[in-house]
Amino acid sequence: MDAKLFQELVKALKIGKTLPDATYLHKTALEKASCELFTLCSNVARALKVDTTEWDLVKLFRKEFKVAFLSYPDFYNESYPSLKQSILVDLSKLTSKITSYKDSDNPPILHRKELMVSVDDPLREHFESLTKEGELAGLYANPFKIGFKQTWERLIEQKGYNLKDGRIIKVNGDIARGNSYDELKVDRHLTAIIRYELSTPFKLLAKHNFLTGDYTIFDYGCGRGDDLRELEAHSLSATGWDPNFRPDAELVEADIVNIGFVINVIEDIDERIEALQRAYSLAKKFTVVSAMVAGESVISKFQPYRDGVLTSRNTFQKYYTQGELKVFIERTLDTDCLAIGPGVFLVFKDKLEEQNFLLNRNQRTHHWNHLTSDEKRGGSHELVFVKYRELLEQLWNKCLILGRLPASDEFDQFDALEEKVGSPKKALQIINSVSDILELEVAAKNRTEDLVVYFALNLFSGRPKFATMPERLKRDIKAFFGTYQSAIQTATEALFAISDTDLISESCLLAHSQLPSSDYRPNKHLIFHEKYLEKLPYSLRIYVGCAAQLFGELDDIQLIKIHIHTGKVSFLGYEGFEDTPLPLLKERVKVKLREQDVDYFDYVEPYNPPLLYWKSKFIDESFSDFKKQVSFDKRLAKTGIIEPSKDYGPKRIELDSLLKDQGLEVRGYRFYSI
Structure with a gap:
């Protein structure tokens, strides 16, 4: 069954609790309502080794090729049963996600159960009476207040009722008991x-x-x-x-x-x-x-x-x-x-919007040289190039961004190009006749790597759905991989490879040799400035990207530390990194990839934040204070207070005291005698 038929069958259902995004049905009702959907769900559950006793309801998505198997073991025994477990299956990505509520104090609960069973269900009339009780009590006026157990129970109390043996009973005196919290007024x-x-x-x-x-x-x-x-x-x-x-x-x-x-x-x-x-x-x-x-x-x-x-x-x-x-x-x-x-x-x-966001998030920014005409070449192509140079350079820049020739809707001047020069393919031949276009091969290689990173990071959180992909991405897949399956296979191999510590170690050594600056300790770590992230081998970009998916954007983060053997990535944020020789560590975030967990460490009072020593190891000439930092670090090394091989040193108060003992003090990037 494909996504189109699935959605048609879901929309054709005559029974079920229907919400804008999904329809909910008890499995006994599903079997009677649609043999095709029941067979599909049964086969999927069997493939995932989900026993029939482990799901009672099925959630059929109306706009996506997804189903969720919901466990409500007390569906027939309790008036408002609690969800114990949900197994969400994305049939387009062939992925599943299990969410357990067994230990939750406030699990989701069910209402209007009569809509989820067949018309001949012996308890349907009883379920209808439960719903009518709630409506008469005014409990369904606000749909945002009824979805969770504790919220529902407090709402019942606030309306002046009790929940007794599954029935809603009016409290004597019409006095609402309110919630169990104290009545402290918060401003x-x-x-x-x-x-x-x-x-x-x-x-x-x-x-x-x-x-x-x-x-x-x-x-x-x-x-x-x-x-x-x-x-x-x-x-x-x-x-x-x-x-x-x-x-x-x-x-x-x-x-x-x-x-x-x-x-x-x-x-x-x-x-x-x-x-x-x-x-x-x-x-x-x-x-x-x-x-x-x-x-x-x-x-x-x-x-x-x-x-x-x-x-x-x-x-x-x-x-x-x-x-x-x-x-x-x-x-x-x-x-x-x-x-x-x-x-x-x-x-x-909007899933298309989501894919566009993820695609742009993982694409590197490239800076290219303008085309230069080769004076040794000539002929008619040279004349066309000179005449339409601006238009051809615009096309060339677009080619370098995409790594391939653009489609008609990807180049604003497409109509003008066809009228004056011809097809993009012919235009590229003209460019090739007067200039070196090897940069396009580099651009194609970089774009391929960007896409491998993109797909690998999507696989980390669930396989991307081809139908929801932007047209530009579909063209990229055809140009650089041939087929979607080939792209996914390449990305899958790249994602699984980051669990290989030998590969991570080799990649860190390679990155250290290629980056403008970094701190590398064999079999321990690689530390580098976040501006160099795009320059890493794509295996490390995936490694750090997986961590960033759990953490977020790298704003206010200066250094990234890859822990080679422990499956961890640390993000370090410093106060004064851009304009002081000894920045103060203000935030350290350690992402544990194997546990899918994040630890935060804030260096605020009463903590005395550590200093970053030897900042020159992490910056290059592109930083405005690079020369001053190199000079500062050399002078600091001469004091003998801390060895250049050491990562950590005394706190600022201790450092100032030790320098004072040598008759020195630090002002800005310079040492002064006192």
């Missing part, structure tokens, strides 16, 4: 800070060219509206809503919906879930979700409250780890998300 409005520049999520959107005016934007929880004012000043279509500062603004759909640092200031878990689901429901292309990320050293400074802390301003903060935030987003929205920064994730609805 949420004080969390809205005044900004004089774009917030981090919008800076990342700008970095990835989403603020070009091609997208509408809605800022859910916009605070005082500082981001909106900046966006509007650039003539972008941006609106927003905030419960404290813009409560009367309309909630509207937009291509991009930003919910920036909102969920982390909501002390009520039910409201937190509702806010995220509501923001996601408004997005056409994707949602940007961000929250505060911090380690235990930060959290321990505050008074614990609910599942977060209270600050000195009587505001609430829920600090997440990167992994914890990812799980919260994916479980709440029942979809995957992509990290683009610490505490910042993209959740795509």
